[in-house]
Amino acid sequence: MEHHDIVIIGGGPAGLTLALELNALGIKDVVVLEREQEAGGIPRHCGHLGFGIDNKNRFLTGPKFATKLRELTNGLDIRTGTTVLEFTLRGTMRLHSGSGISEMSARRIVLATGTRESSRAARLIGGNRLPGVMNTGTFQQLVYLKHQKPFSNPVIVGSEWVSFSNLLTCRHAKIKPVCMITESTNLNAPSYFSLGARLAFGVSVKRSTKLLSINGHIKVESVDVESGGQKQTIACDGVIISGKFRSENGLYSSGVIEQENTAPLTTDTYRTSKPNIYAVGNVLGHLETAGACMLHGRKLATIIASELR
Amino acid sequence: MDNRFDIAVIGGGVVGLAILRRFAMTGLTCVLLEKGADILSGASKGNSALLHTGFDAPAKSLELQCMQAGYREYIDIRQKLNLPLHETGALVVAWTQEELAALDGIVEKAHTNDVSNVKRLTQTELRVREPQISKLALGAVLVPGEHVIDAWSAPLAYGQQAIAHGAVILRNAEVTSVERVNSQWRIASMAGEVTAGTIINAAGLFGDYVEALAHEPSFTIKPRKGQFVVFDKPAAKLARSIILPVPNERTKGVVLFRTIFGNLAIGPTAEETDERTNPATDSATLAKLKSRAIEIVPALTDIDVTAVYAGLRPATHHKDYIIEAHKDKNWITVAGIRSTGLTGSLGIAQHVAKLYAKHFNKLPKKPPEPIWTPVPNLAEQSIRPYMKGGEIICHCEWVTRGEIEAACQGSLPAGDLGGLKRRTRAMMGRCQGFYCGAEITTMFEKVKHGTS
Structure with missing residues (x-):
């Protein structure tokens, strides 16, 4: 069985930076396992600006940022197309790669599996099951990686930073959103975003508005919403379900470590309830920028390095 | 395609497919007409996927008889078709x-x-x-004896086995009219015209509509969600x-x-x-x-x-299944098959074949050697394709690129995205397509439009 000092699960901003920094600190036996065919994480499909190495000079698009990260980590042991299926009872990892199943062990394991938006199903949003209803993540991939236009006039659900980023993706694909709706009375993003949405994109944000159902026969035709006891039907041909991020917990959800709201419970030194397992980046449940995740990766590297000395 | 058949089954749900399989395996020529873009587009796509013993079914009912016969046949054939069984009780x-x-x-x-x-x-x-x-x-x-099975692999296997025995499955083939001419049914559908000696109406949620094409239906479908x-x-x-x-x-x-x-x-x-x-x-x-x-x-x-x-x-006012032969016109109605249809389907098929032999025509004396068409395994407790390697595309359900490509090929390829999901589990896990949705929908569109 392959054994390493440190195995990092997830090759996004946090995981890659951790590997890079450990290497700089002289710790060489480090492997990054990335299940996608390309490392870089979520920024790979965030085609809009706002990304910067170490959170500085945030003038890069996500894909450029991801490319830069990959360049910086060139030469490190990063294995793409490799999935950790589960932790075995012996504490090793069961891996899948192109050639089949194998097992790997490590002195220290770092969870850097990131985060995803909660789905329509998890939010118990009713109505018909139709194409054209998707999370921001899928929408971005369709537009920026697949060059598709899945709808023309969607409703955007949510008022977080990521919700507003959809306006940029829509503009890129010549899509005109009908409106944004949010259950909260206040935005979960700076309040001037709402003004910007209206002035720069011509899209209004309807607050205290709950999505009741998504309707249509073979494609989305409308959504029913409720606001202040009043029900209203809004015509649209797609729905973007944004935000409400959940830790990508598939690997540890069956109870390897203690967790709270799908995020691993950690100490301020990124330790989980299992002494040799750490967690870093957006898997911890507070959604942060890619640059901020890099900084956490650096911090954990110094912690691990000092422990190893 | 020769468009003359002994049997035309209307409806590509689990019941229609099991009936198609039964007749095709006796050596009769068969066609199935399905309105949707893929099989299992109606009632059969959303049930609880349980194999029932009939312990609580109405005593002496046709439903109980079909369920118990269907249960026995499922257990009997499942290994040959690679159909899963989780013996939960x-x-x-x-x-x-x-x-x-x-x-x-x-x-x-x-x-x-x-x-x-x-x-x-x-x-x-x-x-x-x-x-x-x-x-x-x-x-x-x-x-x-109550067990968990896969509601989608089973009917897919029945359809593929029927095809291996020469049956034809037409999709996007809503039946628009039927006419009895010279002791044959002339059937007009959205996929063209076919002729058949006998029609089996297994149209599920649209059973009464199809019945009305030939005669006054004796029942009305009252869908229960x-x-x-x-x-x-x-x-x-x-x-x-x-x-x-x-x-x-x-x-x-x-x-x-x-x-x-x-x-x-x-x-x-x-x-x-x-x-x-x-x-x-x-x-x-x-x-x-x-x-x-x-x-x-x-x-x-x-x-x-x-x-x-x-x-x-597809519920009706009638409590039991409605399975009856219209003796004068070679028509068999199979209607009102509710939640127990998945268990009952193979038993219903046996019963329908008996009605056919009794009222219409003898079944061929020497049926052909059975050809077995096992389906890929999707069940958690058995060997899944990813275990042998390949590229995982759907990370929640561990579905490989090879599985998705295979589901788009073969004798009964996925007809729409829903059909692809049912054949592979792709996009049906916890992220519901957040990670893989764009890749898989694009892949499928390419295959469908022949650009890959």
Whole structure:
């Protein structure tokens, strides 16, 4: 069985930076396992600006940022197309790669599996099951990686930073959103975003508005919403379900470590309830920028390095 | 394509496909016409995927007879078709004194229905078997023969086996008119005209519409909607058995059950509806189902919902299945097949073949050697394709690129994205397509439009 000092699960901003920094600190036996065919994480499909190495000079698009990260980590042991299926009872990892199943062990394991938006199903949003209803993540991939236009006039659900980023993706694909709706009375993003949405994109944000159902026969035709006891039907041909991020917990959800709201419970030194397992980046449940995740990766590297000395 | 057949089956649900398989394997020439873009586009796509013993079915009913014959045939052929079986058993759980008092009656009824291994469990025995069940559970009836299967692989296998025996399956083939000319049925469909000696109407939710093309229907389909909530995989270990309620006058109640894919699900509701396609879920009902599941197994509180869906049962006013031969015109009606249709389908097919032989034509004396067409395994407890390598595209359900490509090829390739999901599980896991949705939908569009 392959054994390493440190195995990092997830090759996004946090995981890659951790590997890079450990290497700089002289710790060489480090492997990054990335299940996608390309490392870089979520920024790979965030085609809009706002990304910067170490959170500085945030003038890069996500894909450029991801490319830069990959360049910086060139030469490190990063294995793409490799999935950790589960932790075995012996504490090793069961891996899948192109050639089949194998097992790997490590002195220290770092969870850097990131985060995803909660789905329509998890939010118990009713109505018909139709194409054209998707999370921001899928929408971005369709537009920026697949060059598709899945709808023309969607409703955007949510008022977080990521919700507003959809306006940029829509503009890129010549899509005109009908409106944004949010259950909260206040935005979960700076309040001037709402003004910007209206002035720069011509899209209004309807607050205290709950999505009741998504309707249509073979494609989305409308959504029913409720606001202040009043029900209203809004015509649209797609729905973007944004935000409400959940830790990508598939690997540890069956109870390897203690967790709270799908995020691993950690100490301020990124330790989980299992002494040799750490967690870093957006898997911890507070959604942060890619640059901020890099900084956490650096911090954990110094912690691990000092422990190893 | 030669468009003359002995048998035309209308409807590509589990019942139609099982009937097609049965006739094709006797050596008759068969065609199936399905309105949707893929098989299983109607009632068969949304059910609870349980293999029933018939312990609680009406005694001496046709439904019970077909279920028990279907159950036996499923067990008999499943290994040859690579169909999964998760032998969970079921518990009918009593939550009130009134329900507790009804348990002996349930055992007695099961014994009348020849399900002789059904027995009472005390509260302690129930706890031992289901340590996670709520302390409010008072006692139970154990039905060891109730099992979990895959509602989609089975009919797919029946269809592929029928095709291997020469049957033709036409999709996007809504039947628009039928006409009896020179002792033959001339059938006009959206996919062209076919001629057949006998029509089997297995049109499910549209059974009465199809019946009306030939004669006054003796029944009206009153669709009954069932909504379901599916919990993420860690939930599966919280319940070993299928947890059934004690049925009462008003309702059969909702069931908490494992899926063959390693999830735990609750449903169905029973709601009268006018919808015949794409039934809607509603948030309030889904929330109620979720909290009912938590009442039954409190540890579910901490587990995410992976998926929600609604299915339709083609109910009629009649309690039993309606299966009848119209002697003067070579037409067999198969209607009102509700939740038990998945279990009953193979038995229904046997019964329909007998009706055909009795009233219309003898079956060929020497049926051909059976050809077995095993389907890829999707069940959690058996070997899955990713274990041999390849590129995983759907990370929640561990579906490989090879599996998706295979589902787009072969004798009965996926006809739409829903069909692809049912054949592979792709996009049906906890992220519901967040990671892989763009890749898979693009891949499928390319295959469908022949650009790859």
